[in-house]
Each structure stands twice: as C-alpha cells, then as structure tokens.
Amino acid sequence: MDIRLESVSHHYGETEVLRDISLDIPAGQIVCLVGPSGCGKSTLLRFIGGLERPSSGRVLQLGEAPEGCLNPLTFVFQDFALLPWRSVCGNVSLVLEDHGIRGNRAKAIIEDVLTRTKLSDFADALPKQLSGGMKQRVAIARALAVNPAVMLMDEPLSALDSQTRELLMDDLVSLWNRQPFTAVYVTHNLAEAVRLGHTIVVLSRRPGKIREIVTIDTPIEDRRPGDPVCQRKHDLLWDLMREEARAADEELIDG
Amino acid sequence: MADTGLSRNTNTAGPMEVRFRGGGFAPKSRRWVGVLVFVVLIALIQWGTESGWISALTLPKPTDVLATFGELWQSGLLFKHLQPSLTRLAVGAAIGASAGIAIGILIGLFSYVRAGLVPLVAAIFPIPKIALLPLFVIWFGIDEGSKYALIAFGTFTPTVVATYGAVDNVDRSLIRMGQSFGLSWLSIVRKIVLPGAMPGILSGLRISLAIAIILLVAAEMLGAEYGIGAYILEAGALYDLERLFAGVVILSLLGVIVSASIGMIERRVLGWRT
Numbered sequence: 433m434d435i436r437l438e439s440v441s442h443h444y445g446e447t448e449v450l451r452d453i454s455l456d457i458p459a460g461q462i463v464c465l466v467g468p469s470g471c472g473k474s475t476l477l478r479f480i481g482g483l484e485r486p487s488s489g490r491v492l493q494l495g496e497a498p499e500g501c502l503n504p505l506t507f508v509f510q511d512f513a514l515l516p517w518r519s520v521c522g523n524v525s526l527v528l529e530d531h532g533i534r535g536n537r538a539k540a541i542i543e544d545v546l547t548r549t550k551l552s553d554f555a556d557a558l559p560k561q562l563s564g565g566m567k568q569r570v571a572i573a574r575a576l577a578v579n580p581a582v583m584l585m586d587e588p589l590s591a592l593d594s595q596t597r598e599l600l601m602d603d604l605v606s607l608w609n610r611q612p613f614t615a616v617y618v619t620h621n622l623a624e625a626v627r628l629g630h631t632i633v634v635l636s637r638r639p640g641k642i643r644e645i646v647t648i649d650t651p652i653e654d655r656r657p658g659d660p661v662c663q664r665k666h667d668l669l670w671d672l673m674r675e676e677a678r679a680a681d682e683e684l685i686d687g
Numbered sequence: 688m689a690d691t692g693l694s695r696n697t698n699t700a701g702p703m704e705v706r707f708r709g710g711g712f713a714p715k716s717r718r719w720v721g722v723l724v725f726v727v728l729i730a731l732i733q734w735g736t737e738s739g740w741i742s743a744l745t746l747p748k749p750t751d752v753l754a755t756f757g758e759l760w761q762s763g764l765l766f767k768h769l770q771p772s773l774t775r776l777a778v779g780a781a782i783g784a785s786a787g788i789a790i791g792i793l794i795g796l797f798s799y800v801r802a803g804l805v806p807l808v809a810a811i812f813p814i815p816k817i818a819l820l821p822l823f824v825i826w827f828g829i830d831e832g833s834k835y836a837l838i839a840f841g842t843f844t845p846t847v848v849a850t851y852g853a854v855d856n857v858d859r860s861l862i863r864m865g866q867s868f869g870l871s872w873l874s875i876v877r878k879i880v881l882p883g884a885m886p887g888i889l890s891g892l893r894i895s896l897a898i899a900i901i902l903l904v905a906a907e908m909l910g911a912e913y914g915i916g917a918y919i920l921e922a923g924a925l926y927d928l929e930r931l932f933a934g935v936v937i938l939s940l941l942g943v944i945v946s947a948s949i950g951m952i953e954r955r956v957l958g959w960r961t
Binding site: 481483502503505506507509511513515516517518526527529530558559560574578584 | 860861863864866867868869870871874878879882883885957958959960961
C-alpha cells in the first residue's frame with residue numbers, strides 16, 4: 433500500500449503551517465521527514481495517520497492494505513503513549529482486544545512481537561519499571577502487533593539518550609531487514625535520517641514546503657556510523673538546513 | 688583586587704567541607720508522631736481536668752468519656768445507634784458518589800453536558816445542604832428518605848467536581864494513541880479515560896465521604912430516634928459532655944476508618960503510579 437499526499441496545505445488560524453506538500457510514499461521504504469522545529473513535520477504525519485485534517489489537499493491510500501493488517505496506519509509516538517496501569521503484555525493486547533483477538537490467538541501475536549523486540553522477559557512489567565528505551569520498544573511491539581501497512585513514527589527516539597538511540601536504531605534496522613515495512617519517520621536528527629531513510633524529505637521552516645528530496649542508495653543494513661556516503665549526505669542535509677534552523681530558532685512563538 | 692584578596696584568605700584557611708543545603712521539603716513517613724500528638728493531647732486534658740485548671744464545664748475527663756463509651760458498648764446501645772447511622776451513611780454516600788461519578792464522567796466527555804451542568808453544579812455546590820433539610824423532609828418523608836437524600840446530595844457535588852476534573856486531566860496523548868489504533872469510543876472511555884481518571888476520582892471520594900459523615904449528624908437532627916448524630920444532639924441538648932464526646936470520638940474514628948480504607952483501595956488500584 434502506497435501513500436500519496438496531494439498538495440496538502442494547512443493553517444492554524446492565521447498561521448500558515450504547511451504549503452502545498454505533494455509526496456509519494458512507496459511501500460517497503462522508510463521515508464524520513466526532516467526540518468527545523470516548528471516546520472509542521474509532525475502535523476504532516478498526523479494528516480497521514482488521519483488524526484488531523486488538512487485545510488486543503490488530500491491524503492490518499494493507493495491500493496488495499498495487505499491481508500491480516502488490523503490497523504493500516506499505525507503510530508509510534510515520541511512520548512511512547514503506554515498505558516501506565518497495564519503491563520507490557522497488557523499494553524500490546526489493548527490494541528488487539530478491539531479486533532476481537534483474545535485468548536490463544538492474542539497470546540501468540542504478543543509472544544511473537546515481544547520476541548521480535550527482545551522484550552519476552554518483561555511481559556509482566558509495568559511501564560514505570562522500564563527504561564525509556566524499553567518503553568519505546570514496547571510501543572514498537574504494540575505497533576507491530578497490528579501488522580501495520582505503514583508505520584508513522586513521530587520522533588520515536590528523541591526522548592531517549594544518545595546511547596539508547598544508537599541501540600534502538602540498530603533494532604529498527606534489524607526489524608526492517610527481517611521484514612521490510614513502510615514507514616514515515618519524522619525526526620529533527622539528521623544522523624537518524626541518514627541511518628534509516630531510503631528517502632529523506634527536507635522541509636523548509638514555517639510555512640513548511642518541500643525543499644529537497646534526498647535519496648540514499650546504500651542499503652540500510654550496510655550503513656555504519658562514519659560511512660563516507662552517509663557522512664556526505666549528512667553534510668549536504670545540514671548545509672540545506674543550517675540557515676533555516678537558525679532562522680527558525682530566532683522566531684517568536686505566537687499562540 | 689578585593690576579590691583575590693578574599694579568595695586568598697579562604698585558601699589559607701585550608702580545605703573546607705561544602706555546606707549541605709539540600710535538606711527538607713521531602714515528606715517522609717513518620718507514623719508514630721501522629722499517635723504521639725493524640726496521646727500527649729489527651730494526657731494533657733486528663734491532667735488538666737483532674738488538677739482543676741480545666742473546669743468540668745469546659746471539657747469532660749477523658750477517662751469519663753471512656754467509661755461512657757464502655758457503658759454504651761455493654762448496654763448494646765452502641766450498635767443500636769451505630770447500625771442505622773452506618774446504613775444511612777452507606778446508602779446516602781453510595782447514591783451520591785455513584786451519581787456524582789456518572790455525571791462527572793458525562794461532563795468530562797460531552798461538551799453539551801458540560802456547558803449545561805457545570806454552572807448548575809457550581810450553583811448547588813455552595814448551598815449548605817443542612818439548610819435544605821426541612822425541604823427534603825417534605826420531599827422524601829421524615830423517615831430514612833430525607834436522610835439518604837441529604838447525605839447523597841452532600842456527597843454528589845464534590846464528587847462531580849472531582850470527577851470531571853479528573854477526566855479533564857487524563858493524558859490526551861493516551862487518548863490520541865487509542866484513536867490512532869482504531870479503538871472504539873467505548874473502549875477508549877473504558878480502558879483509557881476511566882483508569883486514567885481513577886486517581887482524581889479517589890482523592891475526590893476522600894473529601895466527599897468526609898462530608899457525608901458531617902452531614903450524617905445533620906440528617907439525624909429531625910425524626911431520628913437512634914443514630915450517632917441523634918445521640919450527639921441529645922447529649923448536647925442535655926449538656927452531657929461525656930456522652931457528647933463519646934459520640935464525637937465515634938465520628939472521628941469513622942472518619943479515620945473511611946480515609947484508611949480509601950488509602951488501601953488506592954494502594955491496590957493505583958499501584959501503577961510512579
């Protein structure tokens with residue numbers, strides 16, 4: 433299933449946030465959205481996931497979601513959004529219960545996704561007992577449980593310290609290798625973008641427009657920190673963003 | 688320069704341990720202090736009444752109150768008074784609290800209900816419910832009905848306010864998460880909003896139930912033969928301080944028991960809180 437954005441624009445009251453964004457997100461690829469803070473990249477992600485409606489333009493699903501997909505467009509949030517009163521296992525089963533999946537079927541799915549995210553030993557732990565990295569792995573396990581057609585990741589690693597971030601990036605790469613998934617990955621961290629993105633979409637500061645689309649041909653499993661190709665792409669992206677980021681930083685926040 | 692001179696002076700004074708200044712402002716559990724305060728206070732009153740600088744008209748002797756309490760127990764009157772009071776408290780508070788939680792949740796969930804009922808609740812909250820007792824007697828009869836109504840009404844408003852506040856405070860990002868996984872409206876309410884509002888609802892109940900105990904005495908002002916409230920009011924009318932205090936102590940104990948049981952429920956149900 434592909435996703436197509438057709439000239440999406442958005443205003444919050446008087447403030448123009450996004451201007452005329454047209455973009456194709458092909459199946460099986462990770463598309464990273466980068467841009468200075470306040471450029472509307474998270475808003476764009478919420479449009480794709482149907483949590484908000486753009487002022488104009490359309491978000492289209494091309495083709496049917498694959499068989500057995502419970503929730504085609506599935507988010508992974510920056511703040512994890514785990515229910516603190518449910519165990520790891522309960523947090524995953526939450527998203528299955530509404531689809532009538534209970535008992536042994538649910539158990540099998542939960543076991544599978546917890547194994548894939550290396551959480552099997554923590555099934556009965558409460559979120560308050562987990563570190564940030566583990567919490568995000570639970571959120572990823574929960575997302576995998578509904579077998580999504582497209583994963584919408586909203587700065588999933590931004591709340592974590594840099595070591596944990598490295599580890600989780602490795603986890604994401606190995607997850608993708610085992611079973612390539614489609615993802616839209618919003619981040620302000622260029623290192624994450626060049627590590628995980630097949631395509632990197634650079635947005636300008638508010639009102640957000642597409643400035644540049646950068647593709648990286650190195651397969652993501654072969655990318656290493658300090659890899660010359662990735663480093664060149666990283667520098668290119670930073671050159672594109674430097675001035676914008678500075679200007680965005682000096683803007684007043686209104687409303 | 689003055690600065691360097693100063694620093695040189697302190698340097699010659701040799702190494703000095705950094706003064707600790709991060710203490711306090713961190714409440715710790717010190718259970719026995721509470722008991723100690725009670726014991727000291729009661730001992731003081733006992734000594735005062737015995738030596739005579741507290742007159743018998745001001746305060747009764749704690750030992751006399753205890754004796755009265757013993758009589759009450761032995762004659763079986765204690766349970767004769769306690770039983771109807773506890774029934775009134777339980778029925779009234781149950782009606783008031785469950786209605787309050789239900790309305791509070793509706794206010795929290797629906798904008799129209801909120802717009803319609805929040806001003807109404809604000810209007811009835813400050814009414815001293817005792818003032819309405821004669822009215823309740825006309826509406827619900829002089830028997831148990833008016834007593835249930837008074838206690839229910841008194842617990843209702845604080846419960847409503849606490850509940851809709853608690854629903855408002857449920858983490859919006861969790862609700863968003865529920866929506867993003869395609870959970871039904873009912874599932875979101877049942878599995879996200881209600882458990883998320885639980886801490887606020889329980890702390891609201893603490894206040895509501897204390898108010899229920901206050902109103903118990905008021906409810907028994909009219910047409911009650913038995914009941915802790917009736918007992919206290921009768922003792923007050925006769926200026927029988929021992930009995931008055933025995934009754935007051937029962938109410939205090941009731942309050943402590945209610946508060947402790949809510950504490951227990953909180954520890955059981957809200958173990959997930961950090």
